[in-house]
Amino acid sequence: MIHVDNNKTQTQSLPTVPEASQEWARFTKVSDGVIKYPLFRIDPDEGQILYESKKKKGIKIIPIESIKELRFDADSSYYRTLFKLPPDTQSRWITIIYIREGAYKVTHLIAPSASVFKLWKESLTKLYAVRQGLMTGNFDHVLRDVIWEKQYWKTADHDGDQKLEFENVQNLCRRLSLHFSEAELRNLFNAADVHDRGYLNYVEYQELIKLLKKRPEVQTLYEHVSGGKLDFAAFKSFMLHSQESKLDDKGLEVLFTKYSGIDYSNGSTPPSTTTKDLDTRPPDAIMTPEAFATFLRSLDNAAILNQNKVVHHDMTRPxxxxxxxxxxxxxxxxxxxxxxxxxxxxxxxxxxxxxxxxxxxxxxxxxxxxxxxxxxxxxxxxxxxxxxxxxxxxxxxxxxxxxxxxxxxxxxxxxxxxxxxxxxxxxxxxxxxxxxxxxxxxxxxxxxxxxxxxxxxxxxxxxxxxxxxxxxxxxxxxxxPPKTAPVDDDSSSSSSSTASSASHVSHSSLLGEIKDLKSKLARKVRSKSRTKHKxxxxxxxxxxxxxxxxxxxxxxxxxxxxxxxxxxxxxxxxxxxxxxxxxxxxxxxxxxxxxxxxxxxxxxxxxxxxxxxxxxxxxxxxxxxxxxxxxxxxxxxxxxxxxxxxxxxxxxxxxxxxxxxxxxxxxxxxxxxxxxx
CATH class of the missing domain: 3.20.20.190 (Phosphatidylinositol (PI) phosphodiesterase)
Structure with missing residues (x-):
């Protein structure tokens, strides 16, 4: 199970991925008729498939977020037939379509057994759904943070000792294009290293992430909008005048209730709120700075609300x-x-x-x-x-x-x-x-x-x-017209005339007739070309x-x-x-x-x-x-x-x-x- 334990929060959980799929297994890999037998495994924390590459003398990676489609068993019958492989391979067949360096790639795998196939199908289906949810914004903000934090922790902790030293943090920031000076980053690192041990454990790393993500301008905006207390009246004013929202009062109340009265700094997630929940909202409810920041980054604050999900044009026109x-x-x-x-x-x-x-x-x-x-x-x-x-x-x-x-x-x-x-x-x-x-x-x-x-x-x-x-x-x-186009009347006449009187015409006249004949012949060829298979x-x-x-x-x-x-x-x-x-x-x-x-x-x-x-x-x-x-x-x-x-x-x-x-x-x-x- 992929999870993060935080002593300040409740445990955040994701779908269970069987541990056996994380172990190396030898698959049959088919590509353009070439068959190889490399080792494969799934890394759910980093969201990727790893496999042996003798050509690269190391490990190659397929990021799960780059996968466009997964096909299993019968859905890949086209390829099994194309590569002329026996029918019994169909029930263990996995086709992975993904993008690498801007180009579509297709990898075909045949699992070594029915049990391994079932294991991989379950794992890939779940992880693919999670990554698609992340990429399309279908997951709430906090859950997305949990997944990314876990992934980048594992990337930074490359030796697996569960400790991040300052150099590891520097490398991580470079990878994420976070441009802090060494002095600024050192101060943030020391603030997170509460035990002054010179390294961060996972909980301290999470605190560092919060410090790295802190947006002073959002806090300033919050103060400007709310005067220090963002109640419904202040939120409504912000939405109508700054965001130019088209929602009515009831819609704005639903939105405010979704984010108000919740301390997002401790890892809670926005509830699924409807109009029936309005009666349960305390009259003095406020939206905290953390909740306000979460709202600003959410799909509820998207420039085009729901238009990318709902057919809203008139579809009855010609x-x-x-x-x-x-x-x-x-x-x-x-x-x-x-x-x-x-x-x-x-x-x-x-x-x-x-x-x-x-x-x-x-x-x-x-x-x-x-x-x-x-x-x-x-x-x-x-x-x-x-x-x-x-x-x-x-x-x-x-x-x-x-x-x-x-x-x-x-x-x-x-x-x-x-x-x-x-x-x-x-x-x-x-x-x-x-x-x-x-x-x-x-x-x-x-x-x-x-x-x-x-x-x-x-x-x-x-x-x-x-x-x-x-x-x-x-x-x-x-x-x-017939499949074999008849000879053009003018062309026929011209041809016979040229043949019967060639000895009686001048040199210039002969050249003119030859030129005319070539022109007619070219038109005939073009005509035949156009009528072929027409x-x-x-x-x-x-x-x-x-x-x-x-x-x-x-x-x-x-x-x-x-x-x-x-x-x-x-x-x-x-x-x-x-x-x-x-x-x-x-x-x-x-x-x-x-x-x-x-x-x-x-x-x-x-x-x-x-x-x-x-x-x-x-x-x-x-x-x-x-x-x-x-x-x-x-x-x-x-x-x-x-x-x-x-x-x-x-x-x-x-x-x-x-x-x-x-x-x-x-x-x-x-x-x-x-x-x-």
């Missing part, structure tokens, strides 16, 4: 009126040229509420495969990807997922893709017969499509190999309902698109529109979805800054989720909003009927007031 969390080349976990294609990218993105994922699909020897064409990236089957999407699509958000597919398959494997999707997604998959569809006048809302999965694939009037039909895209579909099966067309991919023909009054038409443009094209047709782009995105994707030269999977395109109303601004750069962080921050649902309602100026707002330039200022009291 989908075109939302920014949608989106990914580019979702299947990659490396760069665009030699990265690894895997289901991992889909799981990662969907667990973070990404609502648009991408597949580049090619004919496989047996079934369709996903990978980045004309590169050295590895391949993953469409079947595996779809089963991963089915499992994780709505794990973090109930709102619709769009699969943006770049289709390079022939008719046979297109039909196979449709069957795979129907098997994987069932009733969640949006579809409609190609014939007899009603005309779509506006897009449905995210609320209308809760729990639904939609497919977007490029479509054009010449893709369906059949007679004219009305389809949801509003296009007249005609018979597709036919679309009826089954695939039936899945294109609200998201029909079309070519961008430009924007403006002269161009018409149906509500369900979606076109994709690169950041380069988008930048041109931003500089030349910004208002046209905004108007188009009021009723139509567009997708922006990174330019092809970003082979390192770097990201643009997505807010540039959101400002023009673009909904699907796709980023590389495997790269933790500024673009990723901006995207992450945007979609922390609205309950992390993956949908954020656009501001009024970018929605229909509010065009006048765009004609009124506004200036925004960020005013910061620093009070030195």
């Amino acid at each position: 989908m075109s009126e939302y920014f949608i969390s989106s990914s580019h080349n979702t299947y990659l976990i490396g760069n665009q040229l030699v990265g690894v294609s895997t289901i991992e990218g889909y799981i990662r993105a969907l667990l973070h509420s990404c609502r648009t994922v991408e597949l580049d699909i090619y004919d496989g020897s047996d079934e369709p495969m996903v990978y980045h064409g004309k590169t050295l990236t590895s391949k993953v089957s469409v079947r595996e990807v779809c089963h991963a999407i089915a499992k994780y699509a709505f794990a973090s958000s109930p709102y619709p997922v769009v699969i943006s597919a770049e289709m390079h398959c022939g008719i046979q494997q297109q039909d196979m893709i449709v069957q795979i999707m129907k098997d994987a997604f069932g009733d969640a998959l949006i579809s409609a017969p190609v014939e007899g569809r009603a005309k779509i006048t506006s897009l449905p809302s995210p609320e209308d499509l809760r729990g639904k999965i939609m497919l977007k694939v490029y479509s054009s009037p010449t893709l369906l190999p059949t007679k004219n039909l009305n389809i949801s895209s509003g296009l007249r579909v005609k018979k597709a 036919e679309m099966s009826f089954a695939l067309a039936s899945l294109l309902v609200y998201t029909v991919g079309v070519k961008c023909r430009g924007i403006g009054a002269s161009e018409h698109y149906e509500p369900e038409h979606v076109f994709s443009i690169s950041e380069n094209s988008a930048n041109k529109y931003l500089s030349t047709s910004m208002l046209d782009l905004v108007k188009h995105t009021q009723s139509h979805i567009i997708r922006i994707y990174p330019k092809g030269t970003r082979v390192d999977s770097s990201n643009y800054e997505p807010h540039l395109y959101w400002a023009a109303g673009a909904q699907v601004v796709a980023i590389n989720w495997q790269t933790f750069d500024l673009g990723y962080m901006i995207n992450y921050a945007m979609f922390q909003r609205n309950g992390r649902s993956g949908y954020v309602l656009k501001p009024l100026a970018l929605r229909p009927g509010n065009e006048s707002l765009l004609q009124k330039p506004t200036k925004h200022y960020l005013d910061l007031t620093v009070r030195l009291i």
Whole structure:
């Protein structure tokens, strides 16, 4: 059990971690088909997994707080199959996905026995929950302090003698970036060393931590706000005038009661307070300086209260009126040229509420495969990807997922893709017969499509190999050209003419005809390239309902698109529109979805800054989720909003009927007031 005994407080406890999991055990470690047998153990106090590394000639560490996901037994069947390991290993399989130096890492372990597997599953699950609680602020302030204090004590007491000398404290402060002069730190150390022994035990170390964390400015603020006694009237005044709180009197009383009358300096934790507790609060209750400091650091004093946990936007507007969390080349976990294609990218993105994922699909020897064409990236089957999407699509958000597919398959494997999707997604998959569809006048809302999965694939009037039909895209579909394109009439005529009269033309005329022939031949090659694998099966067309991919023909009054038409443009094209047709782009995105994707030269999977395109109303601004750069962080921050649902309602100026707002330039200022009291 991880606990801290303090003679001034009650014992603080955390979930029990079996001691046996803290002992070294030899696991099978699988990576890219390479099998090793290193020793592993769990350190619950420091919150990490340790294992042998012959390459490093020492111990490597996986911090539990860096873990993004844990998978056990059947949840890791994809990898067991991928590495062609026997079925009996499945029941002892552990997959750990974590971040190291800004990159995703995956470690696969096979426990030596069922009992060890059960032990590790229990321990890792509990510790992972604790660390996630710490990182997301779900634990109260005091409990967080207990965990961190224990962790850093063990780090500083590296020889395990339960004593911290002054040099140990100096090293700890450097690690925590606490910049005290040697004289200042020596004074604090001596104040904590009440027995004048030249070292600190754990209780004295806790006292030192309190001295290190002491904030004189908070005490000064407390005196200014309260006049020495922070009762409810003073607290209410502070919340309304300084914090600009929107809570009513009842809400403020609940908040005050939660923190008042409790001496937080002795380790007590804030109670879970409701309105029924107001009657039990003494009329003369006050909030102590320690409680006030705890309140200032708590989620109750967060700049945006509860908005990161609750869906609070109107979700009944057409989908075109939302920014949608989106990914580019979702299947990659490396760069665009030699990265690894895997289901991992889909799981990662969907667990973070990404609502648009991408597949580049090619004919496989047996079934369709996903990978980045004309590169050295590895391949993953469409079947595996779809089963991963089915499992994780709505794990973090109930709102619709769009699969943006770049289709390079022939008719046979297109039909196979449709069957795979129907098997994987069932009733969640949006579809409609190609014939007899009603005309779509506006897009449905995210609320209308809760729990639904939609497919977007490029479509054009010449893709369906059949007679004219009305389809949801509003296009007249005609018979597709043969797979082997016929020789162009003009080209044929020109070619024969050149052959029959070559001896009667001048040298310059001959060069001109040769040049013309080359030009026609080039156009023919381009035409064949465009028509190759372009036919679309009826089954695939039936899945294109609200998201029909079309070519961008430009924007403006002269161009018409149906509500369900979606076109994709690169950041380069988008930048041109931003500089030349910004208002046209905004108007188009009021009723139509567009997708922006990174330019092809970003082979390192770097990201643009997505807010540039959101400002023009673009909904699907796709980023590389495997790269933790500024673009990723901006995207992450945007979609922390609205309950992390993956949908954020656009501001009024970018929605229909509010065009006048765009004609009124506004200036925004960020005013910061620093009070030195």
